[in-house]
Amino acid sequence: MLSYRTAARPKPVPVCPYCQQKLGAVRYGVRWTRIQVSILDLLQRMPAGMTAKELASAVYSDENKWHRIVEHIYMIRDKLLDTTWQISRPMGMKYGRYVLGRRG
Numbered sequence: 001m002l003s004y005r006t007a008a009r010p011k012p013v014p015v016c017p018y019c020q021q022k023l024g025a026v027r028y029g030v031r032w033t034r035i036q037v038s039i040l041d042l043l044q045r046m047p048a049g050m051t052a053k054e055l056a057s058a059v060y061s062d063e064n065k066w067h068r069i070v071e072h073i074y075m076i077r078d079k080l081l082d083t084t085w086q087i088s089r090p091m092g093m094k095y096g097r098y099v100l101g102r103r104g
Helices: 034-045 052-059 063-082
Strands: 085-088 099-102
Touching: 034 052, 034 063, 034 099, 052 063, 063 085
Parallel strands: none
Antiparallel strands: 085 099
16 A cells, blocks of 8 residues: 655744844854854955944945844854854954954
């Protein structure tokens, strides 16, 4: 007798508790949203760093959405606390470029 199985249910996709975006890509041992991955990849490619307006124009194609980038940077910093990586500004500057690098 031939039997047909129903397709297995897809596993629920984890979402960010803050912005409800799907979590998928893993970088530095942590799961990230699509926008956070693009921010991390941009900062990784630019060793001199980028300002929030530059990141906003690259991610959202609108530099007026820089405040969203700053919110994502705070969430990224929070997730990176358990790793050896950090996003900071050189020499503790209040304004300036965000740089991705190792702690210490």
